[in-house]
Amino acid sequence: MALRALIVDDEAPARLQLRLRLERFPEVEVVGEAQSGREALELLRALDYDVVFIDIRMPGLSGLEVAEALKNRQPAPRVVFVTAYEEYALRAFGARAFDYLLKPFDDERLAETIRRLQEAQRERQGPGGGDAAGGSGRPRGEGEGGRTGEGAPGAGPRELQWLLVQRDGVSVPLAVQDVIFVESQGDYVAVVTHAGRFLARYSIQELAQWLPASRFVRCHRSYIVNVACVREIAPMFNGTYLLRMKDRERSEVPVSRSGARRLRGLFWVDARGGG
Numbered sequence: 141m142a143l144r145a146l147i148v149d150d151e152a153p154a155r156l157q158l159r160l161r162l163e164r165f166p167e168v169e170v171v172g173e174a175q176s177g178r179e180a181l182e183l184l185r186a187l188d189y190d191v192v193f194i195d196i197r198m199p200g201l202s203g204l205e206v207a208e209a210l211k212n213r214q215p216a217p218r219v220v221f222v223t224a225y226e227e228y229a230l231r232a233f234g235a236r237a238f239d240y241l242l243k244p245f246d247d248e249r250l251a252e253t254i255r256r257l258q259e260a261q262r263e264r265q266g267p268g269g270g271d272a273a274g275g276s277g278r279p280r281g282e283g284e285g286g287r288t289g290e291g292a293p294g295a296g297p298r299e300l301q302w303l304l305v306q307r308d309g310v311s312v313p314l315a316v317q318d319v320i321f322v323e324s325q326g327d328y329v330a331v332v333t334h335a336g337r338f339l340a341r342y343s344i345q346e347l348a349q350w351l352p353a354s355r356f357v358r359c360h361r362s363y364i365v366n367v368a369c370v371r372e373i374a375p376m377f378n379g380t381y382l383l384r385m386k387d388r389e390r391s392e393v394p395v396s397r398s399g400a401r402r403l404r405g406l407f408w409v410d411a412r413g414g415g
Contacts (some may be wrong), residue, residue, distance in 0.1 A: 142166065142167055142168055142169040142262060143168045143169065143190040143254070143257055143258065143261060144171050144188070144189050144190045144191075145162060145168050145169065145170045145171065145172075145189065145190065145191050145192070145193060146170075146171070146172045146173070146174065146176065146180065146183060146184070146192045146193070146194075146217070147162075147170060147174070147193050147194075147195040148164035148173070148174045148175075148176075148179075148180040148192060148193065148195060148198075148206065149175070149194070149195040149222070150175050150176060150195065150198040150199055151195075151196070153177070154195065154374055155173050155175070156220060156354070158272075158347060159173070159407070161183050161247070161250060162193070162250075162383065163257075165237060165250075165251070165254050167254055167258055167347055167352045167360070168191075168254060171187070171189070171311060171341070172187070172189070172304065172310070172311035173302075173310045173311065175196060176199065176200050176201065176204060177198055177200055177201025177202060177203065177206045178200055178201050179221045179261070180192065180201075181206060181209060182302070182313045183304065183311065183313055184210065185302060186218065186300075186302035186303065186304045186313045187304045187311075188215075188217070189217040189236070190217055190218065190221065190261060191217055191219075191220060191257055192206075192217050192218070192219050193217045193220050193222050194206060194207070194219060194220070194221060194222065195221075195222060195227050196221055196223040196224055196225055196411060197225060199222070199223075200301075203221060203223070204228065204231055204232065204235055204295060205221075206221045206233050207221075207232070207235035207236065207237060211236050212403070216236075218257060218260060219235070219236070219237050220237070220238050220239045220240075220241060220253060220257075220299065221237050221239070221240045222241045222243065223242065223243065223310065224242070224243040224337055225238075225307070226242055229242075236275060236336070238253075238256075238257065238258065238260070239253045239256065241253060248284075254405060260320075262355070266353050275295065281389075285341060296329065300316055300347075300351060300352075301302070301315065301316055301317065302315060302352045303319065303331060303340055303342070304316065304340060305331050305338035305339065305340040305342065306338060306339045306341075307338060310320050314331065314340075316351060316352065316355075316356075317366075318333045318334070318335070318357070319331055319332070319356075319366050320325055320332045320333055320334065320361060320366055320369040320385055320386060320387045321364065321365040321366060321369065321385055321391065322344065322347055322351075322363065322364040322365075323362060323363055323365070323393075324343070324344040324361075324362040327343060328341055329338060329343070329344055329347060331389075332385075332387050332391065334387065334388065336388075342360070344358070344364065347364055348364060351364060355367060355368060357398035357399070357402045357403055357405070358399065358402060359383065359395040359396070359400075359402065359403060360393070360394050360395060360396045361387070361392070363393050363394065363399075365383060365385070365393055365395055367406050369381075369385055369386045369387070369405075370383050370384070370386070370399075371383075371385060371386045371390070372384040373386045373403075376394075376395075378397065379397040379400055379401065380394065380395055380396060380397055381394075381395035381399075381400055381403075382395065383396060384396055394407070400405065
């Protein structure tokens with residue numbers, strides 16, 4: 141599996157240059173970019189990354205401060221500093237940096253870093269291929285809780301408070317309370333909000349486990365809805381329903397019979413279509 145990488149630099153040309161160089165290596169998948177230390181920490185709270193390629197000198201939080209904030213996280217992503225400043229190397233390794241790429245560096249030097257990252261990742265995963273420290277390389281949650289109408293209450297993953305969605309070719313955090321509904325798109329999902337529709341790299345099964353059960357219900361095998369964003373519930377046939385949502389398109393979302401049973405946990409929907 142490719143290393144999931146986050147690039148952090150306050151200069152867009154520097155981010156693009158590093159992304160293009162990393163894309164030459166199939167062992168690395170760049171799944172996010174941040175233009176500040178604060179934005180990087182928001183992304184890191186939303187999703188597990190294997191490695192963070194980060195500049196040192198940035199406005200606001202520096203790369204060193206981001207690395208310090210990550211030191212005690214388990215499992216922590218490995219931090220590779222990418223900088224033109226040699227004088228910070230000692231402090232960087234004091235912050236448990238995995239590597240320190242001093243600009244300008246060639247592809248051979250970058251390849252060596254990636255090789256070492258792969259070796260370290262294999263050691264972390266152990267013989268079974270899973271992360272021995274408990275990391276999944278997938279979204280992180282914040283706060284314990286139930287599921288979206290599936291699974292045992294109080295068991296399983298923690299509830300997500302943020303999703304990572306794609307916008308203009310980069311990953312950005314989205315608060316779950318802004319989600320109106322989610323639609324399965326194979327290995328991805330479409331996340332619908334008042335601001336528009338975004339793709340995100342989750343499966344519908346994962347989000348059914350990770351979104352807060354007090355707010356979200358999996359009403360159909362391909363849909364999860366925010367119950368606060370349901371405009372109308374219309375009865376259909378054979379115990380199924382149609383939800384009309386509060387998004388700009390006034391989307392209609394199907395409800396299966398099993399989904400209707402889950403909805404009854406939050407709404408009372410009787411067989412005659414009563415509210």
